[in-house]
Amino acid sequence: MELSQDMMNELKAESVELVERFTGTWMTINALLEQGRTVGRAEIDELFRILHSLKGLSEIAELPRLVSALHLLEDRLTDVRAGKSSIDNKDLETLAECQLLLEKIFVSDGGFENDSLMTELEYQAQVFCVGGAFVATPQVQGFGSRDGENVPQCNPLSSDERELWESFLTRPEFIYSFVCDQNNSEVRDRINSIGSILIDRQHQKKSLFVFAAELDQALIEQIVEGEVRLLQKVISALASLGAPWTGLLGEKHESFIPAVKEVAAQMPAAIQSHQPENLVSIEETSPSAEAAASISHSFDVVENEADPEMVADFLNNADELLESLTQAMLMLENNPDDRASVEEIFRAAHTIKGTAGMLGFGCIEQLCHVIENTFDRIRKNQLSVSAPLIDSLLIGWDLVRNLFSLLRSGKKPQIPLEEFFQRLSASERGEMIAEPQIAQTRSDSINIAASIETSSGKTIKTEAPKSDSQGTIRVDLKRLDSLVNLVGELVIDRTRFARIEEAMRLRGASADLSHQMAESVLLFGRHMNEVQNIIMKVRMVPVGNAFYKFSRVVRDLSRQCGKEVELVVHGGETELDKTLVEEIGDPLVHLIRNSIDHGIEEPEQREANGKTRKGQIRLSASQQGNLIVICVEDDGKGLDVERIRAKAIRNGIIKENENIPPKDIFNLIFEPGFSTAEKVTNISGRGVGMDVVKKNIQKLKGVVELDSVQGKGTKTTIKLPITLAIVPSLMVEVAGESFAIPLVNVIESIRISADEIQRMGTAQFVKLRDQVVPLARFSDVMGLTNIESNFWYRPTQTTPALSRRRERLVFVVVGIGHERLGLVVDKLLGQQEIVIKPLGKLLGNHPGLAGGCVLGDGRVALVIDVADVAGSESFQRGVYARRAPQAT
């Protein structure tokens, strides 16, 4: 791409906005359809405009594939506009897919280069273009349509043709390129003849092959250079391909031909038995069951001598692939809707299969093929991910791994696989049986109304959420940040002026002059405040921007789980710093997913429990002082306290005799690894990703708390600072130095007399109402003990050191999640809004410090990172090992 980075960024920003508008329009159309109304001209026009703009952008960005895909979408909409067709639910689904893909392409980094996303989009665009009823004739020639199984309605092939065709089916793509590379006219003819068969039959899969044959040779050489080089080394690989490729070998490889014939005779048999649904008719049987039947005679196909170098190469690659595969599998298990994982697994399986097949390891190939098929079905949502399925698949990968180790030890990679296939098909069938039921619930429960209510109670439909884009200007965030910094500087200057003004008054400058000075300082201050407020507001966006997408999430998920869920959004207009809004999406998705998956019960069960059939998830945002509070609340079955406690005891997180209030018990599910250890509810993995949620929120300097009433529901509360730029903090003084503790972490500050401290060994605690709070001296925790000897150029102390025996101790209770700690400080200096700045590279990533801030008098105060301090070893030492404070 020849475009400058700036331009790409600009295009990206614009397209992201367009995609957001797309989502909004989609929601409107969805709402209309759900109410049984027809989609109006206005919505279609809006959609058309958005797509057209996107197309225009893609053209500028020189993304021809994207342009053509968008063009297809546009084509259909033109028909709709002309009244030739209309949008139905099925189209809506397709549009939703497109929207998702577009979002991925535009929003994620490198989305433009992601081929699989493009291909997927092209496919969806084609589906949309030809309307709800899928037509086998693709609209665009040479279009890399998805090489999947969506191949209904093709004319039956003659037996010759089929044989020829089937020899293509399982072959990795690069073989074809390899053939082209030979510059053999006969080969070209062959490919062309196969290509014309494909065209004749109007087969969906043709595009790739015809494409390969049509491409000019130099290009192919470029694309597949690596693979081609590899392949050229091994003629035997070619030999194992079967007809028509064996023809390429020529006379000198005749010795291979008998073996090849054998392969050719057996392969189609194997393929035929598990591919018929692709080719002739679609049967709703489990393909792996059939594969199992055919496998017994198709394993031990070839025993050719593969180049040992290649085998070693293959094993190395395959090891890596298996590693990422297993990772992806685990991710998939935690997150059954993770399309990216499925795609990744699919690709990896495909690669292993292809190479194994090339090297003639039939057993591995077969195994991978079956697994790949399963994933293909998952990918197409014909199969949903379930624990037993994942289990079987993991067993499958273990088998593959076993095969690899056999191969490594020089043995023939073969083990009996029937058992596995049976197991896999059984777990697949388990899903199949469940499916009709879900399908039935689907049909009557699609009405998930996503009404967005303002806090004043008015109901606003999601119509064109971002249509008022006139009169706005897009500004680089960096410029805004430097503006914010400068304003911070001015705030400091203002404080200085105030001090000078005071000094003038005290030193007896003329009354008139000092009066004028006082007045202008006051005015300056007032204007400064205004500027500060406006600058802060510039960065604010309504949190609703992040909420919009959740109605989609809820809709999709509830369908998947066969539940009826309604999402009610409150306070979407609450404003939050832009970066925060962007970051908050992920944790919220986790929470909402949890609520649907595990919180809300099945409709029948809800009725039995005397609840409404339809579950409700309330997503609300509100401002409380300097904090934004976001709540995710469901009216599901709630958390089982005893269960969590039992598990926590078993995991060793808490002790059996520990008396922990229920609220703290709930928070245990945020512990890392807690969810994976065992299942909290009967359904798998309550607390999925909760650790991630907590980490993310902490990163944003926020806190997350959980509350639940069994049988009534669960409520998760996230508290975030309004902006990351300015942090309201509690200023404290310790050992003559000022420190800032972000207010979001401060629970309270309390003065107690020294004899209220309870001691257990060296550890100190204080009983605060009903809570026992561990106590530590701030100076111990931060390592301020040897300040005199380390700090040479110390400014002369204005305040005399607190030498007198203090009667009372001041401590600040800080909290991270459910943890509470008391930090004993010398003095509280009050609350102040600070701008956190980095301490500079020389100091590096300093433990316990979030950075520094410049105070009104120009001095630097250090900002405490409470999460770090609370978790740090020195704190533990501070509590448990240090001696009692001198004051006691």
Next chain:
Amino acid sequence: MLEELRRQLEIKLATQANEEQAPIFAGKQFLIFKVADQELLIAVDDVREIVMPPPITFVPRAKKELEGVFALRGEIMPVVNLRRLLGFSQGTLSSTTRCLVVSPSGDNFAIIVDELTEFVWLVDDEIDSAAQEYLSDDFCIVSGVAKNSGTVRPVVDVKLVLQLVFERGHLDEQVAN
């Protein structure tokens, strides 16, 4: 403050002189400063700014060579204590104490020194390469030796200072040792 301004002016004039005279005067300007009783040189080109030491904030558990941080026009600036770095005895804040703000390879920091003495022009011949093998480890921040006057005076390279501070461990470890 006045003194400070005068120095700033001096530096400025010297720079201008440098620019004008460059073709004739093929030398480099150096600033001579004192740490404890040791006179050291630093290339004027390396010094971004000279400031009166603002109140410094102590950073607990920082590297021992770092005195703390101060704010310079909103930017937080780490301060390197050259006395510590070179292994001298404890110094105190006095009226002659200055901070040299330097930014080798974009990392801004300040060096706290006891006194500024003078500016000198030196030609290449007047600087010898440092006899590293005779110097203690602390003096590895020295890139050369000026021999223009009766006493030899080391020339400090700020890049080496930065490097040394990065390499040194944390204060806690130092104390433990």
